[in-house]
Amino acid sequence: MMFLPLLSAPMSEIRHPELLAIADNCVACGLCVPQCPSYQVLQNEADSPRGRIALMRGVLEHKLQPTARLQQHLDQCLTCRQCEKVCPNQVAYGRLVDGMRAELLQQQPARLPWLKRLGLQRLAHQPQWWGRLLKLARLPLVRPLLRHLPVSQAWLPTLREMMRRYQPQRWQPCYPPSGEERGEVMLFLGCLARAVDVAAINAAIQLLNLFGFRVWVPQQQVCCGALLKHAGDAVGAAGLLATNRNVFAGTMPVLTLASGCGADLQDAGDASFGARVMEVAAFLERHADWRLVECAPLAERVTLHDPCTLRNVMRSEQAYHRLLQRIPGLQLLPLAGNQQCCGAAGTYHLQHPQIARQLRDDKISAINTTGAEHVCSANFACGMWLNTALDGAERQVQHPLLLLQQQIRKASSC
Numbered sequence: 094m095m096f097l098p099l100l101s102a103p104m105s106e107i108r109h110p111e112l113l114a115i116a117d118n119c120v121a122c123g124l125c126v127p128q129c130p131s132y133q134v135l136q137n138e139a140d141s142p143r144g145r146i147a148l149m150r151g152v153l154e155h156k157l158q159p160t161a162r163l164q165q166h167l168d169q170c171l172t173c174r175q176c177e178k179v180c181p182n183q184v185a186y187g188r189l190v191d192g193m194r195a196e197l198l199q200q201q202p203a204r205l206p207w208l209k210r211l212g213l214q215r216l217a218h219q220p221q222w223w224g225r226l227l228k229l230a231r232l233p234l235v236r237p238l239l240r241h242l243p244v245s246q247a248w249l250p251t252l253r254e255m256m257r258r259y260q261p262q263r264w265q266p267c268y269p270p271s272g273e274e275r276g277e278v279m280l281f282l283g284c285l286a287r288a289v290d291v292a293a294i295n296a297a298i299q300l301l302n303l304f305g306f307r308v309w310v311p312q313q314q315v316c317c318g319a320l321l322k323h324a325g326d327a328v329g330a331a332g333l334l335a336t337n338r339n340v341f342a343g344t345m346p347v348l349t350l351a352s353g354c355g356a357d358l359q360d361a362g363d364a365s366f367g368a369r370v371m372e373v374a375a376f377l378e379r380h381a382d383w384r385l386v387e388c389a390p391l392a393e394r395v396t397l398h399d400p401c402t403l404r405n406v407m408r409s410e411q412a413y414h415r416l417l418q419r420i421p422g423l424q425l426l427p428l429a430g431n432q433q434c435c436g437a438a439g440t441y442h443l444q445h446p447q448i449a450r451q452l453r454d455d456k457i458s459a460i461n462t463t464g465a466e467h468v469c470s471a472n473f474a475c476g477m478w479l480n481t482a483l484d485g486a487e488r489q490v491q492h493p494l495l496l497l498q499q500q501i502r503k504a505s506s507c
Contacts, residue, residue, distance in 0.1 A: 108153075108196070109153060109192060109196060111192075112149070112153055112188075112189055112192045112193065112196075113150065113153045113154070115184060115185050115186075115188060115189040115192075116146050116149055116150040116153065116189060117150070118182050118183075118184045118185075119143065119146045119180075119182065119184050120181075120182055121143055121146075121147075122181065122182075123143055124179050124180065124181065125141065125142040125143060125175075125176035125179055125180055125186075126138075126141040126142070126143055128175045128176055128178075128179050128432070129141045129142055129175065129176060130171055130173060130175070130433055130434040130436070130448075130452050131169050131170060131171060131448060133433070134448050134451050134452065135169070135448070137166075139166045140166055140169055140170075142170075142176035142184075142186055144166070145166060145167055145170060145190065146184070146186070146189065148163055148166060148167065149167070149189060149190070149193045152193070152196075153193075159197055159200065159201070164197060164204075167190065167193060167194070167197075168444070168445075169445060169448065170190055171401075171434050171436070171438040171441050172187060172190060172191075172323060172438060172439075172441075173401035173405065173434040173438065174186060174187045174401060174402075174405040174406055175401060175404075175405055175432060175433075175434070177405060178404070178405045187360070187406070191322055191323070191327070192327075194322075194323070194324070194325040195322075195325050195326070195327035197325060198324075198325030198326065204325060205324050205325055205326065209324075210324075210326065213320055213321055213324060213326070213329075214321065214326075214329055216284060216285075216316070216320065217284060217315060217316035217318070217320050217321055217329070217333055218315050218316070218333070218336075219315075220282070220283070220284035220285075220287055220288075220314075220315065220316060221287075223284055223285045223287070223288040223289075224259065224261060224287070224288040227255055227256055227259040227288055227289070228259070228261070230252065230256055231256055231259070239252065247442075247443050247444075247446040248443055250481035251442065251443065251477060251478065251481060253481075254477045254478075254480050254481055255285075255288075255289050255477065258289040258290070258291075258473075258477065259288055259289055260288075260289075260291040260292070262287070262291045262294075262295075264282065264287070264294075264310045264312075265310065266309065266310060266311075266312055267307065267308070267309055267310070268298050268301075268302055268307070268308040268310070269302070269307055270301075270302045270303075270304075270305045270306055270307050271302050271303060271305075271503070272305055272385075272503075273305055274305055274306075274307055275304065275305030275306060275382070276305070276306050276307070276380065277306065277307045277308075277309065277345050278301060278306050278307070278308055278309070278345055278346045278347075278348050278376065279308075279309045279310075279311060279341050279343075279345050279346070279347045279348065280294070280297065280298065280301075280308050280309065280310050280347075280348050280349075281314060281317070281337075281341070281347055281348065281349045281354060281355070281358065281370075282294060282310065282314060283316070283317065283349070283350070283351045283354045284315070284316040284317075284320065285473075285474075286350065286351045286354070286473050289473060289477065290350065290351065290473040290492065292492075292495060293350055293473065293491075293492035293494055293495055294350060296492070296494045296495050296497075296498035297348070297350055297373045297494050299498055300373075300377065300494065300497065300498055300501065301348075301373070301377075303385070303386060303501070303503060304377065304380075304381040304382065304385060304386070305382070305385070306380075309345070311340045311341060313336070313340045314336075314337055314340045314341070315333050315336050315337060315340075316333050317333065317334075317337070317353075317354040317355075317357040317358050318330035318331070318333040318334050318337075318357055318358075318361065319353055319354065319357040319439060320439070320440075321333065322357070323439055323440070334358075334361050334362075334363070337358065338363060338366050341366070341369075344369070345369070346369055346370075346371050346376060347366075347369045347370045347371070348370075348371055348372070348373045348376055349370065349371070349372060349373070350372075350373055350471070350473075350492065350494070351472055351473055351474070352372060352400045352402040352403035352406075352407055352471055352472045353400070353402045353439060353472060353474060355370055355371075355372055355402070355403075355407050356402035356403070356406035356407050357402075358370045359406065359407060360406055371409075372403065372407055372409045372412060372471070373494060374409065374412035374413045374416050374471065374493070374494070375407075375409040375412040377412075377416065378412045378415060378416060383419070384504065385503065385504055386501050386502065386503060386504055387501070387502055387503075387504045387505065388419055388420045388421060388500050388501050389420075389421075389500045389501075389502065390420070390421040390422040390423075390500075391420050391421070391422055391423045391496075391500055392422040392423075392424075393422075393423065393424070393466045393467060394424045394426050394463070394464060394465040394466050394467070395417060395423055395424065395425055395426065395465055395466070395467040395468075395469060395496065396425070396426045396427075396428045396460060396463040396465040396467075396468055396469070397413060397414060397417065397425065397428065397431075397468075397469045397470070397471075397493060398428060398431065398435065398456065398460070398468065398469065398470040398475060398479070398490070399413075399428075399431050399432075399470075399471075400470060400471055400472035400475050401434050401438070402472065403471055403472065404432065410471070413469070413471050413493045416493065416497055417469070417493055417496065417497065419497075420496075420497070420500050426463045426464075426465050427463075428459055428460065428463060429459045429462065430455065430456070430459050431459075433452070433455070433456070434452055435452060435453055435456045435470075435475050435478060435479055436448065436449035436450065436451070436452030436453040436456070436478060437449065437453075437472075437474045437475045437477070437478035437479075439474060442478055449478070453478055453479060453481075453482055454482065456479060457479065457482045457483070460479075465488075466488065467488070467491070467496060468488060468489070468490045468491070469490065469491055469492065469493040469496060470490050470491075470492070470493075471492060471493055471494075473492065475490070476489075476490035476491065476492065477490075
């Protein structure tokens with residue numbers, strides 16, 4: 094059943110005219126519907142972008158009450174933003190749904206209990222706590238207790254993968270280049286990524302140094318804000334963005350490895366700051382002098398999962414494809430349904446495990462069909478979620494920069 098547009102209420106009654114303007118830009122053409130991962134799983138119009146926009150418009154115009162059922166339809170959105178990429182009217186769906194989550198939290202603070210809010214704020218403002226908690230979870234006395242947590246069935250696979258990947262690491266403020274200096278960049282570590290994606294971060298630093306770039310790692314950087322924004326805490330997310338703007342002040346490029354972080358920094362409403370944010374692969378493709386290096390051959394098959402945020406927001410997923418194709422002998426295999434979300438979506442897979450597992454299993458089936466020896470993803474969260482279905486297998490999802498770094502070396506002529 095299709096939701097029809099509702100008549101607008103008087104503008105004096107509208108609390109968020111900017112959100113209503115976004116909703117009114119939707120012409121209900123339906124091109125987004127078959128692209129939506131939650132619609133593909135649930136086959137419910139209310140769980141499609143078109144249906145959710147109609148619901149949000151109704152709430153904004155005070156024609157619908159934000160009932161538990163309505164909120165469930167909004168919360169089941171993965172915010173993959175594939176709908177934005179296919180929308181002929183360029184509806185800013187991500188901004189609309191995040192704004193609506195913030196409005197709902199303002200109306201109903203119980204949506205984010207105070208203890209959970211406090212925990213998220215601590216992890217966002219002091220990202221080193223991720224490492225401390227994972228170190229604690231690894232203790233022999235703590236591990237058995239984790240099985241008795243009320244959410245253990247949904248959380249345990251991801252927690253095990255996080256514990257497996259955790260590496261303690263202290264980041265230096267500066268990593269000078271090897272050889273002649275050709276430029277400077279700043280590196281955004283992320284919050285959880287700095288604890289579980291250490292190998293990929295080190296690979297990025299080594300590659301940038303190899304190409305002659307000095308890498309600065311600001312020590313006071315905090316979470317990109319996605320952790321709080323997607324929970325509806327718009328004020329907290331804005332505070333994190335303000336901190337990062339100050340920490341990363343200047344004109345140097347701000348490079349990211351986790352596309353979720355990069356997308357949030359790039360799309361946070363500060364155009365001048367967002368223009369400086371780039372994925373590492375896009376930067377290397379644009380600015381690296383490839384005459385300085387040689388790539389050792391790798392006669393193996395690789396398939397690459399494109400994260401939603403990299404494809405739909407940063408729009409630079411092809412940079413990783415082109416970088417891997419620089420490795421002689423490597424066969425890059427297309428992944429069927431690569432435009433579809435894997436189901437990770439930040440913390441979504443913990444809150445909606447059934448939908449997330451179906452999307453993950455579809456992605457795993459597509460990966461297995463390729464017969465690739467290596468599976469790569471430029472988002473550590475996607476990689477961890479996919480690895481929960483590959484638990485115990487020799488083939489694990491890794492960051493493409495790791496594969497590139499393993500095969501690359503300084504050119505003998507340099």
